[in-house]
Amino acid sequence: MTLSVNGAPRETAVATVGELVEELGLQPKAVLVEHNGVALRREEWSLPLNAADRIEIVRIVAGG
Numbered sequence: 001m002t003l004s005v006n007g008a009p010r011e012t013a014v015a016t017v018g019e020l021v022e023e024l025g026l027q028p029k030a031v032l033v034e035h036n037g038v039a040l041r042r043e044e045w046s047l048p049l050n051a052a053d054r055i056e057i058v059r060i061v062a063g064g
Contacts, residue, residue, distance in 0.1 A: 001051040018045035020055065032058045
């Protein structure tokens with residue numbers, strides 16, 4: 001299926017938001033995920049994905 005990830009089309013066979021984060025090689029504790037305009041808590045990452053879903057992923061960076 002094709003999703004929009006950070007504004008770009010991405011072909012994937014994963015079933016959930018959490019699996020997408022894993023496929024992208026991201027550290028779960030270091031990202032925020034928005035699904036179709038709704039920010040998700042990590043425990044909601046089991047949410048199933050559908051074709052044409054819009055996913056925005058933001059990496060958290062600490063600094064001082």
